[in-house]
Amino acid sequence: MKSYPMGDSSIVALCDVTLTIRQGEFCGLVGPSGSGKTTLLNIVGTLDAPSGGSATVLDESVGALSHERAAELRNRHIGFIFQTFNLLPVYTVYENVEFPLILLRIPSAKRRTMVMESLELVGLADRARSRPHQLSGGQSQRVAICRAIVKRPEIVLADEPTANLDAANSHAILRTMERLNSELGTTFLFSTHDDKVIRYLRRKISLVDGSVASDVVQGGKGDGV
Amino acid sequence: MMAIPQLALKNLLGAGIRTWLNVIVLSFSFVAIIATQGLLEGMNDQVAQAMIDTEYGAGQFWYGSYDPYDPLTLKDGHGVVPPAIDAAIEKGEATAILIVQGSLYVQGRVRPVLIKGIDPGQTVVRLPSSRFRPVPGEIPALAGARMAKSGGMGVGDYVTLQWRDARGTFDAQDARIAEVFSTTVQSVDLNQVWIPLDTLRRVARMENEATLVIARPGFVPPPAPDGWHFKSQDDLLSDIREVVRSKTVGSSVVYVILLLLALLAIFDTQVLSVWRRRKEIGTLMALGMTRLKIIHLFTLEGAAHGVLAALVAALYGIPLLGSLARDGWELPAGVESYGFAIGERLFPVFSVGLVLGTTLLVLATTTVVSFLPVRRIADLKPTDALRGKFT
Numbered sequence: 001m002k003s004y005p006m007g008d009s010s011i012v013a014l015c016d017v018t019l020t021i022r023q024g025e026f027c028g029l030v031g032p033s034g035s036g037k038t039t040l041l042n043i044v045g046t047l048d049a050p051s052g053g054s055a056t057v058l059d060e061s062v063g064a065l066s067h068e069r070a071a072e073l074r075n076r077h078i079g080f081i082f083q084t085f086n087l088l089p090v091y092t093v094y095e096n097v098e099f100p101l102i103l104l105r106i107p108s109a110k111r112r113t114m115v116m117e118s119l120e121l122v123g124l125a126d127r128a129r130s131r132p133h134q135l136s137g138g139q140s141q142r143v144a145i146c147r148a149i150v151k152r153p154e155i156v157l158a159d160e161p162t163a164n165l166d167a168a169n170s171h172a173i174l175r176t177m178e179r180l181n182s183e184l185g186t187t188f189l190f191s192t193h194d195d196k197v198i199r200y201l202r203r204k205i206s207l208v209d210g211s212v213a214s215d216v217v218q219g220g221k222g223d224g225v
Numbered sequence: 226m227m228a229i230p231q232l233a234l235k236n237l238l239g240a241g242i243r244t245w246l247n248v249i250v251l252s253f254s255f256v257a258i259i260a261t262q263g264l265l266e267g268m269n270d271q272v273a274q275a276m277i278d279t280e281y282g283a284g285q286f287w288y289g290s291y292d293p294y295d296p297l298t299l300k301d302g303h304g305v306v307p308p309a310i311d312a313a314i315e316k317g318e319a320t321a322i323l324i325v326q327g328s329l330y331v332q333g334r335v336r337p338v339l340i341k342g343i344d345p346g347q348t349v350v351r352l353p354s355s356r357f358r359p360v361p362g363e364i365p366a367l368a369g370a371r372m373a374k375s376g377g378m379g380v381g382d383y384v385t386l387q388w389r390d391a392r393g394t395f396d397a398q399d400a401r402i403a404e405v406f407s408t409t410v411q412s413v414d415l416n417q418v419w420i421p422l423d424t425l426r427r428v429a430r431m432e433n434e435a436t437l438v439i440a441r442p443g444f445v446p447p448p449a450p451d452g453w454h455f456k457s458q459d460d461l462l463s464d465i466r467e468v469v470r471s472k473t474v475g476s477s478v479v480y481v482i483l484l485l486l487a488l489l490a491i492f493d494t495q496v497l498s499v500w501r502r503r504k505e506i507g508t509l510m511a512l513g514m515t516r517l518k519i520i521h522l523f524t525l526e527g528a529a530h531g532v533l534a535a536l537v538a539a540l541y542g543i544p545l546l547g548s549l550a551r552d553g554w555e556l557p558a559g560v561e562s563y564g565f566a567i568g569e570r571l572f573p574v575f576s577v578g579l580v581l582g583t584t585l586l587v588l589a590t591t592t593v594v595s596f597l598p599v600r601r602i603a604d605l606k607p608t609d610a611l612r613g614k615f616t
Contacts, residue, residue, distance in 0.1 A: 047511060047607040068515050075513020082611070086508040090239025102228040103513050147512075
């Protein structure tokens with residue numbers, strides 16, 4: 001459960017949500033705005049904590065995590081992809097992707113290898129020296145994906161990853177993520193109300209007013225699009 | 226974490242013109258502080274050296290109740306030079322000065338003066354006593370340039386000196402201006418006339434007497450005999466140093482204002498930076514940076530203004546202040562009213578302590594004002610930051 005105080009009362013964002021997401025899943029939280037998708041994603045990403053009940057991520061109780069421990073968990077095990085890309089503007093593509101590895105104190109030579117491998121995975125090795133403002137929306141999101149997966153996290157959380165992209169770029173991005181999921185075994189959890197994304201999901205969890213309305217395993221149609 | 230300074234520098238340089246405007250303003254403060262303090266240190270040194278060379282030496286023996294700031298003490302402020310001090314005078318390690326109150330008649334006007342007697346052969350203080358060029362029947366006199374100008378006197382002019390001798394009898398005699406000397410030390414110039422010591426002793430009936438005895442710099446004076454007391458160089462310079470110190474405080478206001486303006490600019494930049502980069506802060510949190518590290522990063526970004534300002538200040542400050550130290554600063558006419566023995570040029574002194582102290586001051590204050598606005602990050606929730614909200 002997650003509620004936010006609002007004056008004398010409180011707003012319930014999530015209620016009676018019971019879910020288990022397994023390693024390697026490619027699933028999404030689907031629902032209209034205000035249904036609690038992002039709130040749930042934030043809790044899984046240890047950016048927020050539940051007000052009631054419990055949430056366990058990678059065997060750690062999110063509510064009991066200290067700020068430092070939560071940061072370490074995100075640093076080592078969780079990658080984020082945002083709707084607005086959230087690339088660091090003064091860094092190059094290479095430096096943006098390298099950033100999580102610097103936080104992990106990975107040696108320079110190894111960092112270079114990991115960054116270039118990841119950039120090649122998303123087809124952006126030739127844009128390593130570019131700055132975010134020199135990239136298209138699709139390229140920016142691919143850099144964001146690259147930054148999320150460069151440290152080979154167990155979980156990648158993607159909040160409306162295609163909301164700022166056109167159809168062609170959306171499909172390209174989703175195919176990339178689908179490929180990374182199958183090649184690296186990374187768990188992908190989306191928050192979306194975009195039909196294009198929904199078609200790629202292998203598990204669709206529908207949220208309505210903060211509760212799980214349905215939890216459907218589907219084929220995932222990415223390859224067919 | 227090793228990477229934070231690099232990230233801070235990258236962010237700072239990435240901010241472009243905003244950074245450089247702050248850095249340039251801060252560098253002005255940097256150079257202004259060092260220049261002002263250097264000028265004051267130079268003035269202190271220059272004044273002290275001029276006073277030592279011309280008047281104070283290593284210190285002075287004063288007779289009885291003599292007080293240079295109280296003319297009434299002159300009447301009884303003279304006595305026979307005791308043997309211990311006389312021996313030092315004989316060896317050229319000290320020189321006696323006799324001071325008698327008198328009047329000077331010049332250009333039809335009368336003005337009160339101090340008639341000072343000094344040994345023509347002395348080399349203890351830098352006064353042109355060897356220029357008396359005695360002529361039988363005349364009293365040769367030296368006057369400082371300010372005294373000569375205010376009295377309308379020139380070399381070769383005759384003036385009338387009047388005084389009261391030791392018995393209280395008024396006496397007067399013509400004196401010829403043998404030399405008009407230029408000095409930066411007003412206290413050996415204004416309202417005084419120098420004549421040979423023996424002459425003054427004779428006409429004032431104060432044989433072997435002196436008001437004060439100046440010790441040569443480097444000479445270790447003997448203990449003060451009865452009736453005399455020794456004023457050390459530090460004692461004599463204390464008033465001057467106090468005045469310089471008070472002027473230092475006064476001039477500090479200018480650079481404190483400059484520094485505050487620069488710090489205000491950095492403070493504003495930091496406030497704006499934290500506000501504009503809320504989403505970036507949220508992203509950094511999502512990527513696994515702790516709040517403490519983010520505060521560290523933003524504080525370093527602000528503090529790096531100080532480092533860059535020091536480098537920029539060095540770029541133009543070293544040649545600028547170097548030439549000022551080498552060539553001095555030409556003082557404008559009328560600076561005599563400043564009240565110091567500065568001379569025509571003021572040579573600033575830029576000590577290592579001054580430069581290091583200023584650098585530390587600027588870096589410390591920059592760090593503090595950089596930290597103040599970023600403290601808010603400590604209370605920022607990652608989810609709010611990602612939404613661009615401040616809690």
